[in-house]
Amino acid sequence: MTSPPDVIRTERVGDEDKIFVITIDRVERSNAFDSATARAMEAAIDEFESDDSLAVAIVTGAGPTFSAGQDLKAAALGDFATTERRGGFGVMALRPSKPLIAAVEGDALAGGLELCLACDLIVATTTTRMGLPEAARALVAIGGGLFRLPQRIPFNVAMELALTGKPLPATDFHRMGLVNRITEPGGALAEALTLAGDIAAAGPLAVRASKQIAQHSFEWSDEQAWTEQMTYARPVLTSDDTQEGLRAFAEKRAPVWKGR
Structure with a gap:
């Protein structure tokens, strides 16, 4: 089974085109x-990751459903929806170093929820x-849901x-903290764009470092974290952007980031 090449569409939006939808x-x-869609998603994530002018990406779905998961x-x-390098759906195993927002209209079930968790x-x-309906169909959720969901909501609810x-x-899920913002139907992308705009306005080096430290925090003990975080933080703290941020604060003006 094959998919046409436009199953994943991309668009650059926002101030200075920093947001990648x-x-x-x-x-x-x-x-x-399917596999073709996963490869197309991987290509889109690669484009986002490699372009320093892009600050944040939003993943959304056309039509009434976010994603029903694996076809x-x-x-x-x-024909399974995985790629060799980035894994399930072209993103689940190897996520980008920059922020990724899910804008969910309609249902996000099975792999759809696991895509959100990526x-x-x-x-x-x-x-x-x-939800994760796999067990009811004698399947197992292997797109990260069974180990990512218990990290982000109460364990007994995930079970x-x-x-x-x-x-x-x-x-x-909003009440439990997994979903950041809730909108009326039809408003998810607009709200995600507002959220993305706030991220795009922040220092790009600091945003990337903050994401990396937060993601790795689950791997570190408290003692290790004090040392390990500096791998990501030190290059930012010695950057031109940090000096610009401090100057802009003192001068009561908007900072002009250079990404270095």
Whole structure:
């Protein structure tokens, strides 16, 4: 089973085109992923990662559904939504070093939720449902959901989702802290763009370092963290941008970042 080349669309938006919007466009398959879609997503993530003018990316879905996960019809033919380098959906195993926001309209189930968990921030709507239905179908969620979800919501709630396969409304995930912002239906992308704009206005080196330290924090003991964080923080603290940030604060003006 193959997909046309435009199953992943990209657009540069915002002030100075610093925001990269990645849209999954397989509406006829509820934005489910096959291998071609995963490769297209990997290419989009690679473009985002390699372009220093891009500060933050948003992943969203065309049509009424964010993503139904793995395309099961494709899977039945041996066509799985993974790439050798970035893994599931072209992003789950090797995430970008810069921030990634999920803008979720409609449902994010199975791999759709796992795609959200590969992102750093999530914006969803009052009608969005999220869950891991795999066990109810005699499948196992292997896109990161079973080890990332318990890190981001209470363990017992993650267990209920994993073992029953029943979804919960995004409003519950918002209450538990997984979803950053809730909007009315149709407003997820606009709210994600507002959030992305706030990130794009911050110092790009500091944003990237902050993401890396936070992600690695789960691997470090408290004692290790004091030393290990400096691997990422030291180049920022000695950068031109840090000096510019301090000057701009003292002079009560907006900073002009150079990314160095």
